[in-house]
Structure formats: C-alpha cells, structure tokens
Amino acid sequence: MITLNINGKDHAVDADPGMPLLWVLREIVGLTGTKFGCGIAQCGACTVQVNGVAQRSCVTPVSTVANAKITTIEGLSENGDTPVQAAWVAQQVPQCGYCQSGMIMAVDALLKAKAKPTDAEIEAAITNICRCGTYARVRDAIHSITQA
Amino acid sequence: MNDMTNIDRRNFLKVSAAASGGLMLGFHIPAVNAAATKDSEINAWVVVNSDDSVLIRVAHSEMGQGSMTALAQLVAEELDCDWANVRTEFVDPRLNITRNKVYGGMATVGSRAIRSSHEYVRKAGASARMMLVSAAAQGWKVSAAECTAKAGVITHAASKRTTKYGAVAEAAAKQKPPADVTLKDPATWTIAGQPKMRLDMKDKVTGKAAYAIDINLPGMQYAAIAQCPVFGGKLVSFDATAIKKFKGVTSVVALENAVAVVANSYWTAQRAVRALPIQWDDMGNGKVSSATIADFLSEGLAKPEVPVARNDGDVAKAMTGAAKVVSAEYRVPYLSHAAMEPMNCTVRFNADGLEVWAPTQNAEAILGAAARASGLDPLKITVHLTYSGGGFGRRGGAAKGDYVDQAVLIAKEVGTPVKLIWSREEDIQHDFYRPISSAKMTAALGADGMPVAWNTRIAGHTILASANPSAIKNNMDVGFLVLFADNVYDVPNIKVDYAMSNTHVPVGYWRSVNHSQNAYFRECFVDEMALAAKQDPYEYRRKLLAKQPKHLAVLDACAKKAEWGKPLPAGQFRGIAQIDGYGSYVAAVAEISLKADGTPKVHRVVTAVDCGYVVNPDTVRAQLEGATAWALTAALYDQITLKDGRVEQGNFDRYRIMLMSEMPKVEVVLVPSGGFWGGIGEPGAPPVAPAVINAMLAATGKPIRSLPIIKREIGV
Structure with missing residues (x-):
C-alpha cells in the first residue's frame, strides 16, 4: 500500500510502485479529470501539480510522489473559480476540452511560481498540446491575468 | 456568467x-x-x-x-x-x-x-x-x-x-x-x-466534463491492443507464455488482425501487449514504402489519358501560342488525425443486451457497429453519448474491425465489462489518413498576364476506396477534385482529370478533407501565375473573381483587415488565399518572416468568413482560430510515411503538433451575408497553408511545392 495525499486528502492505494500516477488517479482513486494523451510526457494532458509544480503524471511512478502533495484539476478549487479557471471561462478557451485540465494545471502552477511571467517564460513553460488549436485563447486568457 | x-x-x-x-x-x-x-x-x-x-x-x-x-x-x-x-x-x-x-x-x-x-x-x-x-x-x-x-x-x-x-x-x-x-x-x-x-x-474547466474514456464500471477490466502494423495484414500467432510475468493480466484475446491483452489496469495491459511476441502475415503489403507510393503517383501524373471531370473550351488549342506558360507539380503526404482523446470503447454486456461508451461523431454508427460485432438487435444496445475529445473526421463512422468492434468482441470473450484504450502509437499507426495526393498544373497566360487556359491532373488516393468503394464509378471521384472541378476562377479553357491512385493505406475524412490539399495546390499555383504575370496576388484574384460577388466580398474584407499593401516591417511578408467549401466562403492573409534556416515564423493570420447566418459568433471565431492551428501544424510539420508497409511515426515526438509558442496572432472577420447556412468546422482550414506558403513565395520568389514545409528525418 502506498499513501498518497491528493487534493488535501490521504488515499491508501494498492498499486505497483512503478505504476504511473496518471493511472493510479484515473483507475484506482477515480479522479478522471486528468487525461491520458500520449504516455510519453509529450502532450501534457496528464499534467497535475506535485508540491505545486506542474508534472506530467503519465511518466511519474507513483512511488516517487508518496510523500508529496498532489493536486489534480478536481482539487484546484471548490467551485472552479480560481483566476485561471475564471479566465478560461471568460475567454471561452476550451473546445473539445480534453487537454484543458492539463493546460489549466500547467498555467496555474506557472502563475503561482511567478505572478507576472514574460511572454518568453509563458511560451517556455506551457508546452501542452491542444489539437483543437485553442492556443490563441490560452494566451489571451493568461494575459488577462498577468496584465490585469 | x-x-x-x-x-x-x-x-x-x-x-x-x-x-x-x-x-x-x-x-x-x-x-x-x-x-x-x-x-x-x-x-x-x-x-x-x-x-x-x-x-x-x-x-x-x-x-x-x-x-x-x-x-x-x-x-x-x-x-x-x-x-x-x-x-x-x-x-x-x-x-x-x-x-x-x-x-x-x-x-x-x-x-x-x-x-x-x-x-x-x-x-x-x-x-x-x-x-x-x-x-x-x-x-x-x-x-x-x-x-x-x-x-x-x-x-x-x-x-x-x-x-x-x-x-x-x-x-x-x-x-x-x-x-x-x-x-x-x-x-x-x-x-x-x-x-x-x-x-x-x-x-x-473543472475536470467534470465526461468523456467516454472516463467511464468506470464495477468489475471492469482494461484492454490494450496491438494491431497488425501492416495495413491489410492478419494475425498468425502469439506467445502468451512470454507475458506470464505481468501480474494482473487475465486474458489474451485474438482478433482477426489484432491481439488484445486484458488486465486489471490499463498500464499492465499496455506493458504486456508491448512485450507479447506476435507473428503477422503482411498479406503482400510488406514492401510498400513512401518511395514506391511516390512513384505510383508520378505514374498517374504521367499517364496520357485518364477520366476527365471537367473540360471547358479547348485547353490544348489555347495553350499553343500563349504568351507565357506556367507549369508546376505539387504533392502532399498522408496525414493522421491525432485527436487528443485516444480511440477507446467501453462495453458491458447485460442480461439481454449491451451498453457501449465510445467517443464518436456518429452515435448511429456506434450503434450499428455494436450490433454488427455482437450480433444483437440494435434495440437491445444502449449507446451512452459523452463529449468526444476531438474528432476531426476520425470518428465519423465505425468501420468494421475498428475500435467499437474490437471492444465488443473482447468484452464478449472475457465476460466482464471492458474498457479498451488504444495507445497513441496505435492511434497514429491505425488511422484512416488524409489521402496522399499530387497535382500537375499547367496554365497559359495571355498578353495581360491572366490565364486563358488551365490544365490540372490530380493523382491521388480517393477516400471512397476506404469509405464507400461501390461509389467509385469509371475510376472517378469528383469530390477528390473539389476546388478544381468546380473552380470558380474565370478562365475560359479549363481541363481537370484524375488518375485514381489507391494504395493499401486506409484513408478517411480529415478536417477539411479534399479541400485541404486542393486549396494548397490551387491557391499556390495562382500565386505562381501572378508572379509570372508580375501582378499583385490579391489584385490578380480580384480579376479572376470578378463574376463571384460572395468570394470577392470575403477576399476584400480579409485584405482590408490585414491592410494588404501597407508596408510591413523589414523581413516580413504577406500571402493570401481564398476558397469556398462546406457552404461557406473563406479567405486568409498570413504574415511571416523567415528564420535563418529558411523556415517560416508565422506572425499573424487574418481570416474572413461568410457562412450566411451566424448562430454563435464566438464559436465561429473559435473554429476559425482552431482551424488555423490545424492547418499550420499540417503545413509546417506533418507527414505519415511508410516503410515496409507500416507507418513510421508513432507518437507526438515524431508526429509533431504545433505548440502555443508557434501560434500566430489570429484575427477573424465575420462578414455574414445571410440567406444561406454555411458550415464552419472545416472551411477555415484550407486557405491558411497556401496563405503562409504564398507569403514565403513573396519572400523568396521560390515556390514550396511539397508539404510539409519542414522535412524532418525519420527516427530523430
């Protein structure tokens, strides 16, 4: 058994230590907001926060986060009203929405680390793939927070 | 709110x-x-x-x-x-x-x-x-x-x-x-x-949106699959003893052209199926490569006579004695859809029927596939519809042997509810691809620089070969020739013919379908004509569209918003293109500069659209923005290539999707003229690639006649 602290709550999970956190979250804990997109840390659909830092959970063995604070999209806020989520709604960012949990977790982590990142810092940090091509609105939504 | x-x-x-x-x-x-x-x-x-x-x-x-x-x-x-x-x-x-x-x-x-x-x-x-x-x-x-x-x-x-x-x-x-x-x-x-x-x-924005892949059922198991890497091939045998070491594997299910491993977690099923030794019969397709397919298309372009779709006036006669002749050959590769939600399907048999969850663009096709694979009366099948994590044409049907059939057959065999998830590699290597195509175009320009004759030969792989073979009559698919067979440019002599060139690769409808390649062929060739005529490509199109008020209005609105003709900063260049499609009219202007390696950085894209009535202006804008990214990804980076009958790309490391850092500023101009209902999901994409490539032509004077623009070595 491995004890995980997810969204402020401890979960004892019976998982192989090598099992990626993504699948522990989705299949054992039942938190399906974190998505599978590629399995090789390329697309970022699986992004969660580990001790507040964005991490791609599809390549994160669960044993490596046993003592960490894990935050998923479900735990970001009670009512979906963090500045990033509110900006996403205001800019009507999502289309299919499948990548957006990861996108939001990555942006939230970036802005918690640095409230006013430069455009270069934003572009370097947000490398999540969105096949619907919502990037222009993602950028506008980030700017609506950082330039407020 | x-x-x-x-x-x-x-x-x-x-x-x-x-x-x-x-x-x-x-x-x-x-x-x-x-x-x-x-x-x-x-x-x-x-x-x-x-x-x-x-x-x-x-x-x-x-x-x-x-x-x-x-x-x-x-x-x-x-x-x-x-x-x-x-x-x-x-x-x-x-x-x-x-x-x-x-x-x-x-x-x-x-x-x-x-x-x-x-x-x-x-x-x-x-x-x-x-x-x-x-x-x-x-x-x-x-x-x-x-x-x-x-x-x-x-x-x-x-x-x-x-x-x-x-x-x-x-x-x-x-x-x-x-x-x-x-x-x-x-x-x-x-x-x-x-x-x-x-x-x-x-x-x-809260992770609550339910997709098919999110379903969890009591007693559910997970299936991962390996499909024959060569299209058309079959399963011969596999060695299940080799994966005994994977704790949690419960079954190995043989399908006609695939093997599925069922386990108590997807991770286990996926690792086990990758470790499973499998013998395949490539059914004679194991020697096909991108090079052999390219040669096949070249043969098509060179054939003396092929079925003719359009023959206005007398092209041959008009060609002789023309002031100037422009000729070019263009090519595009196969492309994958790569929707973010991988193909997946969950099936649960119940007392007298079954339930199915699958991402789809066509719930009735899911129902039909589940009935076909299970042998059950469709009225005993419940299709649970959820959001689909992208579709782009990949999920418009449910072909025999595709993901729904597989999940039904696997669940039937193991007896518990089963969630089948394709890996990204299975998705990219077992798609129904945007067809490969090529075009050879020749135009005769009159003394005023305007075309008097335009001959187009297309050689490519019709989607009907996979989607509806019986619809192919006399080796013709007029849909494959869209924007040419129905070319609205005012040219007195036009000939369009088609060398159908079908391979063993499954092909399908890929967002903007045949408009995607034909807009590139046609609109870049128009710029080659304008260049030969030493005319501005926007003004050149205006003359060719003089009798087309709807196309002209959209072209003008786009050029106006983009401030066509206004000098750009040093090193930046503009390109323009326009199409009609899906009942709508769209134009695009791109602004680019060239990096040291000659590849483009796209700074700004302006698109204008007339879709008749606008039901939600914000989602129309979103579709045009997204279509811009869709088109740029394909134009800049992507190709599906084959070696030994199999696809060489497998995941986003080799099948590159553009990132936010590469996304230009996009401005969408809505010019709805009312009176008709045009589509919006697809027509935004086709003019974007030619607008970018025409901007490159403006920068260098050299046409880009094959895609993607950035050719990458396979395997790096």
Whole structure:
C-alpha cells in the first residue's frame, strides 16, 4: 500500500510502485479529470501539480510522489473559480476540452511560481498540446491575468 | 456568467441513473430535490420541467466544435424560453429508431451539424412554443392568437394574465402539434446569433466534463491492443507464455488482425501487449514504402489519358501560342488525425443486451457497429453519448474491425465489462489518413498576364476506396477534385482529370478533407501565375473573381483587415488565399518572416468568413482560430510515411503538433451575408497553408511545392 495525499486528502492505494500516477488517479482513486494523451510526457494532458509544480503524471511512478502533495484539476478549487479557471471561462478557451485540465494545471502552477511571467517564460513553460488549436485563447486568457 | 448551467453533469446523472450497475463518476452529485419537479416532453426535442427549466435534446455530437450550444440556441430562439434555464441532453440513437428518425441524421461530419438540421430543430422549438401558448390560452379560455410568449412567460395582455412555461408544460404536452409553424426572421433573433457562452464550458474547466474514456464500471477490466502494423495484414500467432510475468493480466484475446491483452489496469495491459511476441502475415503489403507510393503517383501524373471531370473550351488549342506558360507539380503526404482523446470503447454486456461508451461523431454508427460485432438487435444496445475529445473526421463512422468492434468482441470473450484504450502509437499507426495526393498544373497566360487556359491532373488516393468503394464509378471521384472541378476562377479553357491512385493505406475524412490539399495546390499555383504575370496576388484574384460577388466580398474584407499593401516591417511578408467549401466562403492573409534556416515564423493570420447566418459568433471565431492551428501544424510539420508497409511515426515526438509558442496572432472577420447556412468546422482550414506558403513565395520568389514545409528525418 502506498499513501498518497491528493487534493488535501490521504488515499491508501494498492498499486505497483512503478505504476504511473496518471493511472493510479484515473483507475484506482477515480479522479478522471486528468487525461491520458500520449504516455510519453509529450502532450501534457496528464499534467497535475506535485508540491505545486506542474508534472506530467503519465511518466511519474507513483512511488516517487508518496510523500508529496498532489493536486489534480478536481482539487484546484471548490467551485472552479480560481483566476485561471475564471479566465478560461471568460475567454471561452476550451473546445473539445480534453487537454484543458492539463493546460489549466500547467498555467496555474506557472502563475503561482511567478505572478507576472514574460511572454518568453509563458511560451517556455506551457508546452501542452491542444489539437483543437485553442492556443490563441490560452494566451489571451493568461494575459488577462498577468496584465490585469 | 448567467448563460451557464451545469448541463452535462446533470445529463450524465441521467446516464448514471439509467445504468443498471451504477457508475463511479469522478465528480460529486449536486443536491437536487428531484421529487419536487416533473418533466413534460412537449416534443422529441423539448422537455419543459415544472420548475421552468428546459431540456433541449441534441442529436449531433459535441467534439469541440460548439454545435451543442449553437443547436440549443436555435431551438431556444424559436421556443422563446429563458436561455438561463436551458440545459441539453444527447439523444440516445436507439430513440431515433423507435421514433422513426425524428432526430434526422446524427452523423456530425462535413461541417453539417447546423446546416443540415437548422430547419427541423427550429420548427421543433416553434412548435413547442405554440403548444405551450395554446395550453395557457385554453386554461384562460381565450384565443391563443391573443397570447404572446417571451423568455418562458406567456402573457394574455387583454386580461393582464401571465403564466410560466413550467406551469402549463403538462397540459402543453397533451396538445396536438400544430400542422404548420412559421419560423422567425433571423434578423429578429435574440438568443441565436448571439455569442452565448458554451454550455459545456464550466465542466470543461473543472475536470467534470465526461468523456467516454472516463467511464468506470464495477468489475471492469482494461484492454490494450496491438494491431497488425501492416495495413491489410492478419494475425498468425502469439506467445502468451512470454507475458506470464505481468501480474494482473487475465486474458489474451485474438482478433482477426489484432491481439488484445486484458488486465486489471490499463498500464499492465499496455506493458504486456508491448512485450507479447506476435507473428503477422503482411498479406503482400510488406514492401510498400513512401518511395514506391511516390512513384505510383508520378505514374498517374504521367499517364496520357485518364477520366476527365471537367473540360471547358479547348485547353490544348489555347495553350499553343500563349504568351507565357506556367507549369508546376505539387504533392502532399498522408496525414493522421491525432485527436487528443485516444480511440477507446467501453462495453458491458447485460442480461439481454449491451451498453457501449465510445467517443464518436456518429452515435448511429456506434450503434450499428455494436450490433454488427455482437450480433444483437440494435434495440437491445444502449449507446451512452459523452463529449468526444476531438474528432476531426476520425470518428465519423465505425468501420468494421475498428475500435467499437474490437471492444465488443473482447468484452464478449472475457465476460466482464471492458474498457479498451488504444495507445497513441496505435492511434497514429491505425488511422484512416488524409489521402496522399499530387497535382500537375499547367496554365497559359495571355498578353495581360491572366490565364486563358488551365490544365490540372490530380493523382491521388480517393477516400471512397476506404469509405464507400461501390461509389467509385469509371475510376472517378469528383469530390477528390473539389476546388478544381468546380473552380470558380474565370478562365475560359479549363481541363481537370484524375488518375485514381489507391494504395493499401486506409484513408478517411480529415478536417477539411479534399479541400485541404486542393486549396494548397490551387491557391499556390495562382500565386505562381501572378508572379509570372508580375501582378499583385490579391489584385490578380480580384480579376479572376470578378463574376463571384460572395468570394470577392470575403477576399476584400480579409485584405482590408490585414491592410494588404501597407508596408510591413523589414523581413516580413504577406500571402493570401481564398476558397469556398462546406457552404461557406473563406479567405486568409498570413504574415511571416523567415528564420535563418529558411523556415517560416508565422506572425499573424487574418481570416474572413461568410457562412450566411451566424448562430454563435464566438464559436465561429473559435473554429476559425482552431482551424488555423490545424492547418499550420499540417503545413509546417506533418507527414505519415511508410516503410515496409507500416507507418513510421508513432507518437507526438515524431508526429509533431504545433505548440502555443508557434501560434500566430489570429484575427477573424465575420462578414455574414445571410440567406444561406454555411458550415464552419472545416472551411477555415484550407486557405491558411497556401496563405503562409504564398507569403514565403513573396519572400523568396521560390515556390514550396511539397508539404510539409519542414522535412524532418525519420527516427530523430
């Protein structure tokens, strides 16, 4: 058994230590907001926060986060009203929405680390793939927070 | 914010309640006092609850394009309900059978969700409004003609009485539907035509939006699959003893051209299937490569006679003695859809039928596939519709042997509910690809530089070869020649012919379909003509479109917004292109600069669109923005290549999707002229690549005649 602290709550999970956190979250804990997109840390659909830092959970063995604070999209806020989520709604960012949990977790982590990142810092940090091509609105939504 | 309701959470609760075993869903259930309200179905599309909430049924899939919200807007507009009270529910395709196709076609393809259904969904809204008003009037013992309805409130002005839809819903449901309804003039719309917030928005920023891949069922197992890497090949054998070491594997299921490993977690199933030794028979396709396919297309381009789709005037005669001849050969590769939600399907057999969850653009195709694979009566099959994490044409059907058939066969064999998930590699290597194609174009220019003759030979792989082989007549597919066979440019002598060149690779409908390659061929060739004529490419197109007011208006609107002709900063260049397609007219202007290695950085894209009526201007803009990214990714980076009969790319490391850092500023100009209903999901994409490449031509004077622009070595 491995004890995980997810969204402020401890979960004892019976998982192989090598099992990626993504699948522990989705299949054992039942938190399906974190998505599978590629399995090789390329697309970022699986992004969660580990001790507040964005991490791609599809390549994160669960044993490596046993003592960490894990935050998923479900735990970001009670009512979906963090500045990033509110900006996403205001800019009507999502289309299919499948990548957006990861996108939001990555942006939230970036802005918690640095409230006013430069455009270069934003572009370097947000490398999540969105096949619907919502990037222009993602950028506008980030700017609506950082330039407020 | 008032426009939002937690539609899909509620919708999903209905699914949850209907499912016999109960679902474990990753979100909380809100406290609702369900007993206090009563649903009244006014007609197949509209249910009014006694608490005044309105449920609008949506028969088309929502895979990001926004038509779920737009279709609800059309119904709500005619219903005259309060938009803040609207929620939606996807139609169970079985209902479409039992209700005699009342929901029309459910396939969400060809940018047709709205343009194919706007009339009957608006009529459903209007009819429901009349039944509600009629019920209120009867209660008051007045004439319905004396009553009005607005925002869910019915008023009899003469007696100053009002009532709400919820109060008369039960009586309205018993009214006879009106024989005829009059639809509103779109100029008077107040709900449709407005940038209403998407009804799926809130759930899509909180992780609550339910996709098929998110279903968890009691006792469910997970399946990972390995499909024969050579298209058309078959399974010979596998060695299950080699994966005994994977704790949690319960079954290995042999399919005709694939092997599935079933386990207690997807991770285990996936690792085990990768470790499984499998023997395949490539059925003779193991020697096909991109080089052999390229040669095959070259043969097609060189053939003396092939079927002719269009022959205006006398091209051969006009070519002789022309002041100038321009000739070029263009090529595009196969492309993959790579929707973010990988192909997946969950199946549960129950006492007398089965349930299926799968991302789709076509719920009826899912139903058909599940019936085919299980042998069950379709009426015993429940298709649970969820959001689809992208579609782009990949999920428009459900081909035999594709993901739904596989999941049904696997679940049938193992006896428990099974969730099959394809790895990204399986998705990219077992797609129905945008076809490979090539074009050889020759134009004769007159003394004024304008074309007097234009000859186009296309050699490529028709989608019909995979989608509907019996539709191929006389080796012709006019759809493959779109933008040429129906080229609107004013040229007196035009010939278009087609060397059908089909390979063993499965092909399919890829967002913007044949417009994607043909817009590139045609619009870049127009710039080559303009260059040879030493004319401005925008003005050159204006002359060619002199008799096409709709195309011209969109082209002009785009050029105006992009400030065509105004000097750009040093090192930046513009390109322009325009198309018609899916019932709409679109133009694009791109601004680029060239990096040291000669590849482009795209700074700004301006697109203009006339789709006739605009139902939701914000989602129209979103589709044009997204289509820009779709087109740029393909033009800059992507190709599916083959070696030894198999696809060489497998994941996003080799099949590159552009990132936010590469996204240009996109400006969308809406110039709706009204009077028609054009599609919007696809037509934004085709003009973008030629606009960018024409900007490169403006920069260098050298055409780019094959895609992608950035050729990458395979294996790096």
